[in-house]
Amino acid sequence: MSERTAVIASRVGLHARPAGIFVAAVGALPLEVTIAMAGEPADDAMDASSILSIMSLGASNGDTVVLRADGEGADEALDSLVKILETDLDAE
Amino acid sequence: MIMQTLSGSSGTKQNPASRFAGVGVSPGRVIGPILLMPQAVPEPAVGERLAAGTSPEEACAALRTAAQAVQVNLTARSAGASGAGRAVLEATALMANDPMLVKAAVKLITNGASPERAIWDAAASVAEMLHNLGGYMAERATDILDVRRRIVAELRGVPAPGIPHSDTPFILVGEDLAPADTATLDPAKVLALVTSSGGPQSHTAIIARALGLPAVVAAVGVDGLTDGTEVFIDGAAGTILVDPGADEVALAAAWKTTSAALAVFDGTGRLADGHLVPLRSNVGGAQDAVKAAAAGAQGVGLLRTEFCFLERDTEPTLVEQVAAYRGVFDAFPGEKVVIRTLDAGADKPLPFLTDASEPNPALGVRGYRTDFTSPGVLARQLEAIAQAADGSEADVWVMAPMISTAEEAEHFAGLCAAAGLKTPGVMIEVPSAALTAASILRFVDFVSLGTNDLTQYAMAADRQLGPLAALNTPWQPAVLQLIRLTVAGSRDEGHNKPVGVCGEAAADPALAVVLVGLGVATLSMTARALAAVAAVLGSVTLPEAQQLAALALTAHSAADARRIVRDKLPILDRLGL
Missing domain, CATH: 1.10.274.10 (PtsI, HPr-binding domain)
Known part of the structure; x- marks a missing residue:
């Protein structure tokens, strides 16, 4: 199991347009990725390819989230996702 | 004036009525096949089980x-x-x-x-x-x-909700259109709009006027027609005729010619005797402003700043606001641009300003009142307006929506002064403001009548409700009285500070004559209406307009006021307005 943390950079938090961009990126991966707020048990982690799960997570600007994935290429995939979360997507 | 099917039939599919009457809200005479907005998707039965034989x-x-x-x-x-x-x-x-x-x-x-x-x-x-x-x-x-x-x-396997798709032009028929529907409406495909519900101030009416599409609302029974039925609609008279004949074909052809002529405004609003009535445009952003300037608008009478805020979950930054406002100012060098501060609330909720759980949002924290609950947003907006105005060639005036008292006007004028804005004004949309216009004008330099809300509040009738369409028209003598009192308040104050109108009323050519007769100095409307309003204003002198205003004020009903005035303006029929 690979694991990464990321700090949400988008000013509006992880919903609306930023959530859409992130979900589209997860959907393009051949892996199952989960997302949870930092400090929450891995069992409560949610499907990162679901925009509704991401929205219900309610991560705001500055919050830390944990991404997890298994399998080949998981490390590289998670690195690319962290990069997306740590960019202010709403500003672009 | 509303909603009888003249053939006397029930308007069902088995025995269709051949003629329907509603409220004409946007002029034009066209013939075309209808397409119905798909029915709302009914809820599947509670507890509905899998069909037998389906795994x-x-x-x-x-x-x-x-x-x-x-x-x-x-x-x-x-x-x-x-x-x-x-x-x-x-x-x-x-x-x-x-x-x-x-x-x-x-x-x-x-x-x-x-x-x-x-x-x-x-x-x-x-x-x-x-x-x-x-x-x-x-x-x-x-x-x-x-x-x-x-x-x-x-x-x-039924059509998706929303505006139907067709490769050939059609007349759209539905119960009423929602803002989301109107956003996806393609004016190249839709010839006219007809709804069985809704009133003169409904979204359908507003979008029709903005797009220049003929429209009839509150035409009960029209949604019983079937797709493809050929109809003639007259958006001024408010009639729909099934299976039109040679007369209607001629009327539609004549409209094509006059509407082309009515698309041109020479850029100076004046009456037949030379009395000047500057005609400005209502705009919602820089793109609109450029179009309005091309249409000859003599400045902007209402710049809605919501465009900068809607669909946002946080307040736009100063830099974003300055750029957005400057884009509009730059379209009108040397002209007046009246910018209205944020009008959120009621039908325009904003997550960071308004409370969606209010039981009665039209009477709630909206417009200027959001400054009570979220102080700072307005002051920052005024700062952005001042920065955008600084160095621009437009003559920038600023006004607040939903002002109810002279005290509020005084407070707003103070905020404007603090931001360095020289010409503060307020909207007159609440009857209390119309009644106290003289006091209000001691603190501000101009007022602008928002007739849509003024009508809704004076008549205690929700703008969006079809059954109240007859109440909800600015032709109501009570609304005209409030406009008269506002002008009288300006005279009483002593400096003849300008009273303008920036509601939908200004876009109705016959009502525009009445407004000028009541003493309104400037009119602001959707750019589409400029030429038609200018043509009708140019057919009367100021004394004639005053006489028509007096007749409308003393009419015993809105329908009567409208009929009396229209009968004395033969140009309307000639132009099909």
């Missing part, structure tokens, strides 16, 4: 196919949209085929529910969850409910 596996596969089809359709639609609308459609498309939503529905199907009921309930749980999160998320709850209706329509 849960088959039902799940059908659901996945339907969800995917809706996603593909919404994604395609988002490609045709732009800006904030595009982002919303993209997010909505992702929701349609969302793994969490589909998984929840699949589970219900496995327990024996029909796929329609399963997606209905799964989406309801998601919507409730979003609603409970509040703010921006709560507003997205309506998106998931829209997605749910689309998936159910797909599963049933």
Whole structure:
């Protein structure tokens, strides 16, 4: 199991347009990725390819989230996702 | 004036009426085939089970196919949209085929529910969850409910909700149009709008006037017609005729010619005797402003600043605001641009300013009042306006919406002065403001009548309600009295400070004559209406306009006022207005 943390950079938090961009990126991966707020048990982690799960997570600007994935290429995939979360997507 | 089917039939499909009468809200005479807005998708029966002979596996596969089809359709639609609308459609498309939503529905199907009921309930749980999160998320709850209706329509093989798609032009017929429908309306395909409900101030009426489409609202029974029926509509008279004959063909052809002539405004509003009435335009952003300037508008009488804020979950920055306002100012060098501060609330909610749970939003914290609950937003907006005005060649005036008292006007004028803005004004939309115009004008330099809200508040009639359409017209003598009193207040104050009108009333050529007769100095309207209003104003002298205003004031009903005035303006019939 690979694991990464990321700090949400988008000013509006992880919903609306930023959530859409992130979900589209997860959907393009051949892996199952989960997302949870930092400090929450891995069992409560949610499907990162679901925009509704991401929205219900309610991560705001500055919050830390944990991404997890298994399998080949998981490390590289998670690195690319962290990069997306740590960019202010709403500003672009 | 409303809604009898003159043939006396019930207007059902078996025995269709041949003529319908409603309220004409946007002039024009056209002939074309109708297309009905699809019926609302009815809720699947509570507890609806899988059909006998359908396995849960088959039902799940059908659901996945339907969800995917809706996603593909919404994604395609988002490609045709732009800006904030595009982002919303993209997010909505992702929701349609969302793994969490589909998984929840699949589970219900496995327990024996029909796929329609399963997606209905799964989406309801998601919507409730979003609603409970509040703010921006709560507003997205309506998106998931829209997605749910689309998936159910797909599963049933019926048309998706929304404006029907056609390769050839048609007359759109429906119960009423929602703002979301009007955003996707293609003016190249839609010849006219007809609704069985809605009033003169409904979204349908406003969008029709903005797009220059003939429209009739509150025409009871029209939604009983069938797709493809050929009809003639007269958007001034408010009539719809099935199976038009040679007379109607001639009228439609004549309208084509006059409407081309009515598209040109020479850029100076004046009466027959030379009395000047500057005609300005209502705009919602720089793009609109450029179009309005090209149409000859003598400045902007109402710049709605909501465009900068809507679809946003946080306040736009100073830099963003300055750029947005400057774009409008630059379209009108040397002309007046009246900018209205943020008018959020009621039908224009904003997550960071307004409380969506108010029981009575039209009477709630909206317009200027948001400064009571969220102080700072208004002051920062005024600062942005001042920065945008600084160095611009436009003559920038600023006004606040929803002012009720002289005290509020004084406070607003103070905020403007603090920001360095020289010409503060207020909107007169609340009857109390019309009644105390003299006091209000001691503190501000001008007022602008917002006739849509003034009518709604004076008549205590919700703008969007079809059954109240007859109450909800600025032709109501009570509304005209409030306008008269506002002008009288300006005279009493002693400096003849200008009273303008920037509501839909100014775009009605006959009513424009009455407004000028009542002493209104300037009119502001959708750019489309400029030429028609100018043509009719040019046919009367000031004494004639004053005489018509006096007749309208003493009429015993709105319909009477309108009829009396229209009868004395023969140019209206000649132009088909």
